[in-house]
Amino acid sequence: MDLASETRAVIEFGPFRIVPHRRELLADGQPIRLGGRSFDVLMALIEGQGAVVAKETLMERVWPNRIVEENSLHFQIAALRNAFGADRDLIRTISGRGYQFTGEIRTVAASPDMQAVTRTALQAPAPPRPPTNLPEPVSELIGRDVEIDEVLGLTATQRLVTLTGAGGIGKTRLGLEVARRLLPEFADGVWIIELAPLSDPDLVPVTVATEFGLDLAGGAVSPERVANALAAKQLLLVLDNCEHLVGAAASMAEAVLRANPAARVLATSREP
Ligand SMILES: Nc1ncnc2c1ncn2[C@@H]1O[C@H](COP(=O)(O)OP(=O)(O)OP(=O)(O)O)[C@@H](O)[C@H]1O
Ligand SMILES: [Mg+2]
Structure with a gap:
């Protein structure tokens, strides 16, 4: 020493x-x-x-x-x-x-x-840009400055923030914009998990594990196992379009937040 x-x-x-x-x-x-x-x-x-x-x-x-x-x-x-x-x-x-x-x-x-x-x-060197799977925006975002500020403020104090509203209102777009801006704050990055294509709730933890390239051979892939494998990471998980799998998405979010004090979750859903 x-x-x-x-x-x-x-x-x-x-x-x-x-x-x-x-x-x-x-x-x-x-x-x-x-x-x-x-x-x-x-x-x-x-x-x-x-x-x-x-x-x-x-x-x-x-x-x-x-x-x-x-x-x-x-x-x-x-x-x-x-x-x-x-x-x-x-x-x-x-x-x-x-x-x-x-x-x-x-x-x-x-x-x-x-x-x-x-x-x-x-004078400590700036950390490298954190990893992410966020897509680049394909078109310009119109307005939403107030909402972006509001959601950024919420994410600073709440570990789980859910954007709810009718289909097509712009939840995903807003969530992605907020997530991009938060990227510098999470050393292990910001990760979006697209739930819309999934029909089976059991696939929620599997999809998260796949996105992170986790090796969870043997036994069922539960939210807890996935969360434990991510427990040391400073990350923001974006669970997009949770409406048809609300229970499974909530279990995944809860497991991650419980296992990992540095994690945050941003979710979008038509259903609260
Ligand atoms: N502020 C915005 N500026 C430009 N385009 C936008 C904006 N908000 C939404 N859009 C566009 O409108 C369409 C619908 O938005 P989005 O997918 O975010 O809605 P959503 O609320 O997530 O809908 P769903 O419930 O079906 O998932 C998308 O093509 C998106 O790019
Ligand atoms: Mg959406």
Whole structure:
């Protein structure tokens, strides 16, 4: 173990502690699960030392040399506020401009100065683009900005989000758009499972297993077995067109969410 690095600066505010060189956030000593991008946003806000950090500055910092939608930033801010729980006001929105970190920061004993440490944390190379089986859009999406924002906001706080509505209303299209925008947030990617062609509920877990190339030889392929095989992955599963297999789709979603704290599910269905 590198003892020198273990004694580097930590940053504290309220009940929270950040260990920059380990890219770790703790609340009352307990680690909080936080994505890499959320951590980068948090560090950039803290480095602002109470000043308003412009949206553009944050986006350039967190996604250098990449063009991303502002929604990606909204998602990260929502995830951070979620992580802060009752202290969600630690990040204040300055409408039309950016965000401000309102916490009172204490830097705790360290030999190297904190700025050097935080710079190191921020200069970690950007992770590669996560894998996905999402199709490229074949036509331009019309409107839906409000709905996209709303669903992105929901996915930041809810682990299972279901889009319901009449046939042809645009659930799949909206789900795919949201899923594409969320791709950078899931290290193991975003995976769409097309349920429309399936008639047998037992085929739901089989289809998921096939899509991920899981080797589940021997015994029945249950939602639990598939979920356990995916338990370590940080992924978003999109279950599209669940209406005719609502029970099987719900079992699959529940199994994945139960086995895997980092997983999220986005479903579309004509039936709630
Ligand atoms: N906002 C949009 N902009 C452009 N095209 C759209 C939009 N929303 C839906 N469409 C198109 O309308 C058609 C129906 O949409 P979609 O398949 O998303 O509906 P759905 O609600 O999933 O229907 P179903 O219940 O039958 O699965 C598709 O061809 C889709 O590309
Ligand atoms: Mg659909």
